[in-house]
Structure formats: C-alpha cells, structure tokens
Amino acid sequence: MKKRYLTLAALFFAAAALLTFDRSGELPPDSVRTELFHTVTPLATPAPPPRSTEVSEPEETPFSQYAPTVNMRFSELVGDNGDYETPKGYPAADTYRVIVDIAHQVVLVYGKDDTGAYTVPIRYMLCSTGLNNRTPRGTFSLKRYRVRFGLFRNDKTYGQYWTLINGRIYFHSMLYAERDANTYIGETYDLLGTPASHGCIRLTVPDARFIYYNLGYGTEIEIRDGDPNDGETAAIRAQLVLAKQPEERVELLPGEIPYTDDWRIEDVPLELPYEEGSQKKQR
Known part of the structure; x- marks a missing residue:
C-alpha cells in the first residue's frame, strides 16, 4: 500500500513539473518531458530471409x-x-x-x-x-x-x-x-x-x-x-x-x-x- 502511494505521488509531481513554468516562464525542455513519460524502445531490424541452398540444374541441350x-x-x-x-x-x-x-x-x-x-x-x-x-x-x-x-x-x-x-x-x-x-x-x-x-x-x-x-x-x-x-x-x-x-x-x-x-x-x-x-x- 505504501508503494502505491509513493508511485502516485511521483506521478503527481511529474505532472506538476510539466504544468509549471520555471522562473523564466518556459516549459521544461522536450527532452525532460520525453524522459518522464516515454521510454522509447527501437524496433528490431527484421532478419533477412534465408538464402536458398538449391542449385539449379543446367538446361538439357536439345x-x-x-x-x-x-x-x-x-x-x-x-x-x-x-x-x-x-x-x-x-x-x-x-x-x-x-x-x-x-x-x-x-x-x-x-x-x-x-x-x-x-x-x-x-x-x-x-x-x-x-x-x-x-x-x-x-x-x-x-x-x-x-x-x-x-x-x-x-x-x-x-x-x-x-x-x-x-x-x-x-x-x-x-x-x-x-x-x-x-x-x-x-x-x-x-x-x-x-x-x-x-x-x-x-x-x-x-x-x-x-x-x-x-x-x-x-x-x-x-x-x-x-x-x-x-x-x-x-x-x-x-x-x-x-x-x-x-x-x-x-x-x-x-x-x-x-x-x-x-x-x-x-x-x-x-x-x-x-x-x-x-x-x-x-x-
């Protein structure tokens, strides 16, 4: 139960930081907002299809x-x-x-x-x-x-x-x-x-x-x-x-x-x- 309150408190303060201007009157940088709300996981590069190991037979001469x-x-x-x-x-x-x-x-x-x-x-x-x-x-x-x-x-x-x-x-x-x-x-x-x-x-x-x-x-x-x-x-x-x-x-x-x-x-x-x-x- 204590962990749950701590988690909610962390989210509350994070949201407050985004909604509050700093002393210069600007929002926190995009990098801060991104780090707070998103953890970007890059997509894995798809593996190339396996190469065929079949050897084509030469055409028979008529x-x-x-x-x-x-x-x-x-x-x-x-x-x-x-x-x-x-x-x-x-x-x-x-x-x-x-x-x-x-x-x-x-x-x-x-x-x-x-x-x-x-x-x-x-x-x-x-x-x-x-x-x-x-x-x-x-x-x-x-x-x-x-x-x-x-x-x-x-x-x-x-x-x-x-x-x-x-x-x-x-x-x-x-x-x-x-x-x-x-x-x-x-x-x-x-x-x-x-x-x-x-x-x-x-x-x-x-x-x-x-x-x-x-x-x-x-x-x-x-x-x-x-x-x-x-x-x-x-x-x-x-x-x-x-x-x-x-x-x-x-x-x-x-x-x-x-x-x-x-x-x-x-x-x-x-x-x-x-x-x-x-x-x-x-x-």
Missing part, C-alpha cells in the same frame, strides 16, 4: 542442336541451294575429330574440351556406308580434294559435296540420276541408316555440305566397326529420324531450297588456305 537435320524438311535434305562458292579456306586440322560408326550407321563430329580431348559433340549425322564391308576401317587424314556436284563413273550417278577420305572413298550426299537435284534417287535417301554404297559415306545434303566447308584437310577420320551393344551410340542413332520422303516427287529449284542449318559459310574460321587437291595424288 538433340536437334547436334543433329539439325531432324527438324529439316525433305526438300532441304536432298535439294541444291544453288551455292557453288569454292571454299575460301578451312578450320585448322585439329579443330574436329570424326568417327564413322558402321554398326550404327552414324557419323559423329567432336570438338575439343578444356583438356584437349575430343569429347564435345558438334554434329551427329545419319549415313550409309558400303555394302558387303566395302568401306575400309582405320584412321585416315582427310584430303584436300573436293567436288561440289560430280559424276560417279562406275554407275553414272551424281552426288553433291564430295570430300575425299582416302583412295576413292568420299563423304558425299545421296544420289541423283543427273547433275540436277530434281533427279534425286529416292531409294538412296530412304536407305540412309543402312549400308548401301559402293564404299563411300553417303549423307543428307546438309551434312555433306557441313563436312565440305567445315572440316579442314588433315582432320582425323576414324572409321570403326562399332559395337551393337554400345548404348551411347545406339541412343544417338535412335534419335536420328529424318523427314519421310513424300509419295509424290517434289520440285526442287536451285536457290529456292529452305536453309535452316545453324551455321554460315562466312562464319567458318579460315586457318588453312584453300587448296584444290587431287584424287590421283591423294591430296
């Missing part, structure tokens, strides 16, 4: 980035774009390494990783190698000799974008009856993915064109038997599905063929000078 032909129309896969420009030069010979896998009928182009190993996928291609094991196995150095749209004398057919591997073995497109894309031989397109050639490596036109302009002479080409149980290469082969050939023949006008590939001639590094080469001299 297969079509390595195999743009899977998104192309038939006309682009077999046509002639009318471009007969001679290569001005090529990337260095060690820019890429190429594997031709006969078991799975694919061509795999790889670039270098940070250690210098050829593990970076650049391009995957569906192909036809030789019937009855006519395609030689081994490791070869790509030659200089190239032909834009030439005649195969043994069977009087034509192919686009020849690039010499060794002997008379080339990378080139599927076949034509004449030096005109409108004369495409549909069977040679449908047979891509199965052995069908006299020994050369047949490809779609865009893939043959990629090799013609982008692989410098001296590039290492490995032609291997391959292993049917190689799951990684089998998975690549399973996704290399091309546009179906139309039932009616398609008119293919040079220069009017769509172009959806992901590279341009003007972007090719010119680290090796263009040299004409020769089949006879194997250059």
